[in-house]
Amino acid sequence: MCGIVGFLARTPSLRNSLGTQVVPMLTCMGDRGPDSAGLAVFTEPLPEGSRKFSLFAPSRTYDWAALQQRFRDDLGTPFQFTAVENHARLTAEIEAKRVKGWLRERAPELHLLSVGRAIEMFKDEGHPREIADRLGFAQMTGTHAVGHTRMATESAVTPAHAHPFTAGEDFCLVHNGSLSNPYSVRRKLERLGVRFETDNDTEAACRFLEWRMREGDTLEQSIEKGFEELDGFYTLLMATADKLLLVRDAFACKPAVVAETDDYVAISSEFRALAHLPGIKDARLFEPVPEQIYSWPV
């Protein structure tokens, strides 16, 4: 089991209260996935050239001040920085490649969770409620968010194995289900130079889709190819800077329910995670059908 949640706010007031809407969803789905959780929050994109880097440290008492000093000394680029415990966000007008290289060299203990003009990412081991409290999910604002609660069945329980997974920029994916051919997908991609960070099956799906997009496919075309390539059970919820996207495999053994109103689109594994949302009684509720791509623009 695992739980997935997604929320796309269509009004300024819901964007300002994005975290307040999402936290009860994530906490409720803690029943389906109590061992780790994660949340990707998308905001209005930064200007071209600027990027947000979400960082994860191995310790909750990591010396972020020292890291900032090193960054300032080494790169001399102006930047903004905020940190909560073992998570931090660095914002700067800088190429992703430069930051990645610098992190490898100067802060190899850090894990780069996400890069993009819109995405910010948080994930950790522990109960979703506890993680949401610690990292202040309820205060987060933005256009849309994708969350996951994990009950591991196929690889280790570590922060790096928690969802969402990301590849490239401003793209993330969460998965309820299990793939039966992640290693063959992975071998195929590794031969093409794609690098993996974990042995998690979802990472294979994430990197497969991102590889297809780099090859020129749209996300929708990548998913069509994924229907052929990815074997197993999955409900996949994905987000880019400009949309939220949902698919279920041909057997559709892994649940999902969608609630849509003029004000928002909310997605969860179970309805009870949506029951608190404003106007839910009048929302259009439906269960996504197998192998159909559902997408909602921001």
Next chain:
Amino acid sequence: MARVIEFDLSRRSVRELNQYLHHELPAGEQRVEILNPNGMHSLAVGLDAPIDVEIRGHAGYFIAGMNKQASVTVHGNVGWSVAENIMSGTVRVKGCASECAGASGHGGLLVIEEDASSRCGISMKGCDIVVGGSVGHMSAFMAQAGTLVVCGDAGPSLGDSLYEATIYVGGRIASLGADAQEEPMTKADFDRVASLLKQAGIERDPKSFKRVASKRSLYHWHADAEQEY
């Protein structure tokens, strides 16, 4: 007439509800209204008394599972496996049902007034299911006995590996599963459909229904059958 007892799930737990319905319902009280179900699971499961239970709102998984005698109505949608293993009585969903509605049901009647999702009536063993709308893929998979009436359309692989259950479909069938075949409707079939529609309170002309039953070719193992296993 017995009074209506209200049970508010915003103030009391599901465990308390089921305990109440099983053991604490005062004699003669026959009607319970469950308020604020908010998608919660396992409401009104394992009932074994001739009582009426009304669930006011959307409910979660396994609603009215193992039902005996009772009449349970959900004024909303339900999640997976509503009325799974129903033995007798009636379970009615005024909205839509998610997957595996009526799974393994032995007896009684399950009515879904709108659509049911995939695997509706999976492995049903004698219950009757009437769906006012459409059903998803692999409905009545391995269904052994009983009747599934679908007023709307049926998704792919209807009646895959069907045993002795009978399926009637009013709309289009996307595809039949292995060993399922369409058969001519007899008078007994029309009467059966008419009777079940009447019990379900759904108005539809039985004449529009098609009958699907087992070819029975999978009943015996053919080791030499094309050798494609």
